[in-house]
Every structure is written in C-alpha cells, then in structure tokens.
Amino acid sequence: MLIFLAYIQIIFHICTVEAKRYIMHIDLDSFFVSVERKFNPELIGKPIIIGGNAQRGVVASCSYEARQYGVHSGMSSRDAFKLCPHAISVRGNHHLYSEASTEVTKIIDDMVPLYQKASVDEFYIDLTGTDRFFSPYKLASEVRQRIIRETQLPISFGLGSSKTIAKMATNKAKPNGQLFIPHGCEMQFLAPLPISAIPGLGESTAKKVYEYGIEKIGDLQRVDLRFLQTLFGKNGLWMYNKARGLDPAEIIPHAERKSISTEQTFSRTISDERRLESILVSMTEELSSKLRRENKLASCLAIKIRYANFETHTQQEKIALTAAEHILIPGVKNLLKKAWNNHRPVRLIGLRLSQLCTGSYQINLFEDNEEQIRLYQAMDKINFKFGDKTVCRAAGMEIGTRNFNPFMRG
Template sequence: MSAKRIIMHIDLDSFFVSVERKFDPSLIGKPVIIGGSAERGVVASCSYEARKYGIHSAMPTKQAYKLCPHAIFLRGSHGRYGEASREVTDIINNAVPLFMKTSVDEFYVDYTGMDRFHNCYKHASELRQKIMKDTELPISFGMSSGKTVSKMATNQAKPNGQLYIPHGAEKQFLAPLSITKIPGLGESTSQKLFQYGIERIGQLQKMDIRFLESVFGKMGRFIWEKAQGIDHGEIIPHSERKSISTEHTFHTNIADRQNIETILVSMTEELSSKLRKGNKLASCLAIKVRYANFETHTQQEKIPLTAAEHILIPGVKNLLKKAWNQHRPIRLIGVRLSNLATGSYQINLFEDNEEQIRLYQAMDKINFKFGDKTVCRAAGMEIGTRNFNPFMRG
C-alpha cells in the first residue's frame, strides 16, 4: 500500500514588494507597485494595499496609476530579488529531502512518507517560521494531498498565513470557492462555465464528467479532476546543476565583432526559446571563447530567474567584452544558461511592457507549432538556419 501524499506549497507574499520593504521600512502599510516605466510598463508585483484598488500583476502601469495615483511606483531591483530567492531556496534545501522550485518566489515540498517519523504540518510550520526569521520576508503555505489543493490552500491563507487540508477534506474545502480559483482554468473556460450557471466548485463537483468532456473536450476531464481535488502532479527534484548550452565553431577564425554578436544573438534566442518550451528559467549566464590555438576563456554571471532574450542578450554581449581579446581571432563561441529552475516565464522582468509580452507569446506559439527559428529577431537571421544542436545536461 502506497503512502498518502503530503504536499506543501510555499509562496512568498508580494515578494518583490516585501524585499523592497526590508530596505525601506517606510513602504510598509502603503500601496506599492513595482514594474517598468509609468507609460509603457507592466505591473510585476504590488502590495495588498494596492490590490484593494483592483490592481494586479500584468496590468499596464498606466492603468494602475489611474486606479491608484497616490501609490508608490518602483522600477524594482533585479539583484535584490535574486539574492533573496537564493536565500530562501538554501533554507528549504537544508530542511527537506525533496522540493521543487517553480518560480523565484514559489516552491513545492514533498513530505510523502515522512509522516512515519515527523508531524509534517508541525515541521512545515517550523520551516515557515525559520524562513520568516532568517529572511524577514512574509510567507504563506498550504498543505494537502496534492499540488493543486495545496496551492489553493496557500491562496486562501494569504497574506502571511498557513492552512492544512486533511486527507478526505479536499472536496469540502474546494466546494464553496469560485471556479476562478482553480489554477490553470482560463478566463474563456470560466466564462463558458458561468453561462451554464456554474460559479462554485461545489457545482462542478456534481457535474457529470461526460457532459464536461462533451463541452470542453479533453479539458473537461482536467476541470472535473481539479474540482474533485484529484492531482497526480509529481514534485520534480530541484537542482541547481542543470544547464542548457550551445556552441558554434567557425570554418575560418573570425575577429569581426558584429558577426560574432549576430551569432550570439541567434544562439541566445534559440536557447531562451528552448527554456520556455521546457518550462525552465535560468539564473546563471555564461559565455565561452576559444582562440585558434585552442586557448579557452569563460565568463559567467548570476542573473534573476528568466527565460527572456531581451534580458539575456545584453548580458551575453557584456560577457563577450570581458571574455574576448578583440585583437585575437575566435575559433569557437559558446553560450550556456545554468542554475535552471522549473517554472514558466513570469512577468517579473521590470522592463517588460505589453508589446514585449505579446511578442513572446506570439513568437513561441508560432515556433512551437512550426519549428524553432520560424520567427526570430532580425539580428539573428543571418545564421538562423544553421544547426547549433543545443542540449540539456545534468
């Protein structure tokens, strides 16, 4: 008989705002919005005080300003957030045998089987207290038999709370909640359910799965299972060692900076696309330069978790300046993205704007459907059809 699953979901409350408040306590209790420029930016994070005005992540900052003109707008600090995320990751890594990092501020912990030796909820509570004490950041968690219910429990516990849903109580917990609380349920699907008079998860629980499949196809089973609290999603062990990389060897040695940068752009674009396709984010960027005599130089730097080339490409170009003596021709150039974490590209890049977000969504949709490099930046088109053979490794 297999052990009952015990899954903990951890979420750092208003993470970016909370980090900023550590450095500037005067922000506490005030509506704070973090994002890009006021004219073309997008809200990356906002305080609960700002959310009362209807502001939320991914909203244009221009709209947020109209809703709450007295809010404090900040551009955000990449380095601070990356360091805070690593600090939390280290604490979790030292406390539990198996966890999964899904974004810069979100984690899953698998306690399955540990209930023979520990009170798992007590251990989770102590872990939360340690994170808050050591990092001075508010944190919420949910615990249940699966990832979905645990995540929904976290959302109900926020801000700065915790909630345990015992085995067998999942449906009872879910029943009064709005169907919009189900993770992964899109707006169009929710609207269609509303048209059938289904507003609460409890109503969904009573629906015939065959009816849902006839209306929504395969999505019907997904909807029904989520409503029942059924979730077989596994916790993929977190590892900081995985990387994705690519190299290009020139037919003849080259010292033309523009051509080298063109190749780097294409290589970086292809790698970042593969990250998004594989649901990965990178937090370390590296470049390799090999000269004609096979002398090899590398440079690397820590970066905020990302899969966006408009962040990665400037970093690659900067590393090229450090790694390459421009008087010496290059035989080989390489790019590596490492310290990967599982998670979707998030709107937490403070230069993001609506146009960039839509561009990524459109490019990925076309490239995933018709093949890599169907659509790419003009800067990388010169070598877009060459075969780089990027690979994943442990």
C-alpha cells in the same frame, strides 16, 4: 521459522499499504514587495507597484494595499496608476529577489526530504511518511516559522492530500497564514470556492462552464462525469477530478544550477567582429527562446572563445534574472569585447546561460512596455509553430541560414 515468515509478511503489508499523502505548498506573500519592504521599512502599509511607472511598463508585483483598488500583476502600469494614483512606484531589484529566493531554498533544503521549486517564490514539499514519526502539520509550521524568523519575509502555506489541494489551501490562507485540509475533507473545503479558483482552469473554459450555471466548485461536484466529457472531452475528466481534489501529480525533485548552452565550430577561422557578434546574437535568441518556452530565467551568462591553436578563453558575468534577449544581447557583446583578442582568428565560439530558476519572463521586464511583451509572445508563438528562427533579428540572420554558409558547420 514460521514466526520469522509471519514477521516478514507483516512488514511487507505495512510497506505495501498506500500511505496518506501530505503535500505542502509554500508561497512567499507578495514576494517582490516583501523583499523591498525588508530593506525599506518606510514602504510597509503603503500601496506599492513594482515594475514600470505611471507612463509605461507592466506591473510585476503589487502590495495587498494596491490590490484593494483592483491592481494586479500583468496589467499595464498606466492602468494600475489610474486605479491607484497614490501608489508608490518601485523599479525592482532582481539581485535582491534572487538572493532572498536562494536563502529560502537553503532553509527548505535543510529541513525536508523532498521538495520542488516551482518558481522564485513558490515551493511544493512532500511530507508523505513523516506522519509515522510526528505531525506533518507541526513540521510544516516549523518550516514556515524558521523561514519567517531567518528571512523576515511573510509566507503562507497550505497542507493537503495533493498539490492542487495544497495550493488552493495556500491561496485561502493568504496573507501570511497557514491552513491544513485533513484527508476526507477535500470536497467540503472546495465546494464554496468559485470555479475560477481551480489552478490551471483557463478563462475561456471557465466562461463556458458559467454558461451552464456552474459557478461554484460545489456545483461542479454535482455534475455527471459523462456530461463534462461530452462538453469538454478529456478536460471534462480533468475538471471532475480537480473538483474533488484528486491530483496524482508527484513532487519533482528540485535540481540546483542548471544551464543551457550552444556553440559553433568554424571550418575556417573568423576574425570579423560583426560576424562574431551576429552569431552571438542568434545564439542568444535561440537560448532565450528556449528559456521562455520552459518558463525559466537565467542569472548568469558566459561566452567561450577558442582560437586556432585550441587555446580557449571564457568570460562570464552575473545578471538580473531574465529570459529576454534584448536584455541579454548587450551583455553578450560586452563579454565578447572582454574575452576576444581582436588580432586572433576564432575557431569556435559558444554561449551559456546558467543558474536557472523557474519563473515567467513577463514579470521581469521591469523597464518594458506592453508592446515589448506582446512582441515576445508573438515571436515565440510563431517560432514554436513554424520552427525556430522563423522570426528573428536581422543581426542574427547569418546563423539562422547557416546551412548555406560555407564558413560554418554544426
């Protein structure tokens, strides 16, 4: 009995000892460019700019060859082609990018116990505990090699004790490389890097830190915590921990195929096409705004129509990844024409955006200019501060004032 109790105590001790964390961060190098090159090898080795052209648009992605001239994602295409006039302009193909992202996700899902899909081309993987059986670095390397082998896409990864260290190791390993930061070596790895390399450190905060002669993370490591808290409040502690590689953030398990939807039931049936379109436009604005707020993109839209006799019809279609209503609205109107029998009054109408993934809508407005993107940013900022529908399209005003509309109820 005593031997049994001693055995139980040993097991309990093993289970309660905090395991070393092994967090892997994966980033598909110049993802959009790499996918384009996979299907068009003539683009390999050449400066590529995806999104927009020399006259209008915004850079969604660019090759390393273009980056050497100062081109980067998010800048206007006009400025990008001034810096690199011989760059090749590629419109972009959301369908191909979505398929490639899904292919990579399936491989990761097949090989690791816990992962988080941070965006269409970025993943966090928790390998904590695997060191009891085999090398986490060896497993991480095998994941990378299988992705490269089966997708023909270049990929980099970083491995470390936290999400922050893993991501920064990936950035150091690019392009098409891998890097492991052993436990206890975090501060040594971070010290020579500029403070701008810290993920999440805003440009304005970085400028303020520079004013005190703090340029490298090593400089930040030597600053007293109380001094940082005096200057930056709670952000001071955040910077203090980041400079040491301390990051308790957990891996949030990946959930596939999420959706958002909304619908309206009418107290009296409606058979007016303009009114139904107006309602759908407002719904589209509402859902796309939520997508942008949550940094999500949708690749499928659907509408639902229910008639007075409760007969219900749905119509859906695949779309390019987006969160922009001016792209979604034409598709929604087209689905209405397909799904609705114009001679039958409608009792309920609904809209659903599905097959969501994480990603910024800004980089997906391939055919839009800077003014369009700034308009969305301004609208989202106002609506977030003062409430949804503070700013909206005139076509969607009817549902925006539904509290005063006798034909509608929640």
